[in-house]
Amino acid sequence: MSNSLPTMNSFQKAVVGAGLALTTTLSVAQADIPEEPNIETITTDHPAIQAACPQLSTVGLVEEDLGPLIFFDLKEENTLDLYGEVTHISDDFNGNAEDISRFNMRLNAGSVVNNFAVIIDSPGGSVDTGNNLINAMATSSSWVTTYGKDYIASISADILVGGDTRFITTQSDILVHTASADYSEDPQKNEVKPGYESMFAEDYPVDSEEYESLNGEYEATIEFYEARSTTGVDETCLREIFKDRVDVTVHPDHMLQLGLVDHMIDWENNFIYSVNFETVHIPEEVVPQINTPKPETYPKIVF
Numbered sequence: 001m002s003n004s005l006p007t008m009n010s011f012q013k014a015v016v017g018a019g020l021a022l023t024t025t026l027s028v029a030q031a032d033i034p035e036e037p038n039i040e041t042i043t044t045d046h047p048a049i050q051a052a053c054p055q056l057s058t059v060g061l062v063e064e065d066l067g068p069l070i071f072f073d074l075k076e077e078n079t080l081d082l083y084g085e086v087t088h089i090s091d092d093f094n095g096n097a098e099d100i101s102r103f104n105m106r107l108n109a110g111s112v113v114n115n116f117a118v119i120i121d122s123p124g125g126s127v128d129t130g131n132n133l134i135n136a137m138a139t140s141s142s143w144v145t146t147y148g149k150d151y152i153a154s155i156s157a158d159i160l161v162g163g164d165t166r167f168i169t170t171q172s173d174i175l176v177h178t179a180s181a182d183y184s185e186d187p188q189k190n191e192v193k194p195g196y197e198s199m200f201a202e203d204y205p206v207d208s209e210e211y212e213s214l215n216g217e218y219e220a221t222i223e224f225y226e227a228r229s230t231t232g233v234d235e236t237c238l239r240e241i242f243k244d245r246v247d248v249t250v251h252p253d254h255m256l257q258l259g260l261v262d263h264m265i266d267w268e269n270n271f272i273y274s275v276n277f278e279t280v281h282i283p284e285e286v287v288p289q290i291n292t293p294k295p296e297t298y299p300k301i302v303f
Helices: 008-013 047-052 097-107 127-139 155-161 209-228 235-241 252-257
Strands: 040-043 060-065 079-083 115-122 143-153 165-169 173-176 246-250 263-266 271-276
Touching: 047 235, 060 252, 079 097, 097 115, 097 127, 115 155, 127 155, 143 155, 155 165, 155 173, 155 209, 165 252, 209 235, 246 252, 252 263, 252 271
Parallel strands: 040 246, 079 115, 115 143, 143 165, 143 173, 165 263
Antiparallel strands: 060 271, 173 246, 263 271
């Protein structure tokens, strides 16, 4: 495990973005291509994940009364509403890519410390655009709260985990998976496996650029999630969660136990849940890198 928070540049080794059509010099006859495997859908209740992630059976939670949350009262220019698909920044700034780009600039404008918030209800989308936002949050001197409101999937889950303080709700629907190349708009453009809508690292020869790109993104994802966990989640656990052709729904309370968010809000009963760190036992050789060099005196959250 790295002894320092991985730079987000490691994410940018991947050139995989929404709608990217990868090409290769390989020529494969259509008749030689098997039927595309279905994407398996599981949850973090899966026995293999439970066995690989001891935090899911050992980490307890603390319940408190819910008080005011300052990130709902920030100025409009300090809040990014990340709704819908995260669009690619080269698509003539269609969709929300322009909003994200402007928000990134505000995060790193000058040296004034401020409070920012990213409100997320998104199925994911462009890896490049999402990683640019994660980079901006990591390098900003201001404090960035992320709030997973409803549906948080793919790169949007990475954005959630990348916040300085991370909130979800008991009703949040969180899905994670490995990066893939998307041919859904025209599967026949897939020169390696014509007709396949999604291509993963395992689908390419290990000496190909496509494999290097997708596998680089995979390794960066494992490193990132391991570093952002406050409860000592290791790569054994994460490699069981992140597998090619597997979509994993992470239960909200499991996100807390895995240390990938900090608070879970129960709006119906007016409670907020956090990790009981008295139940967290992190091996001495594992050093969570969640802390960022940001002012400890600046108000992060108010209950």
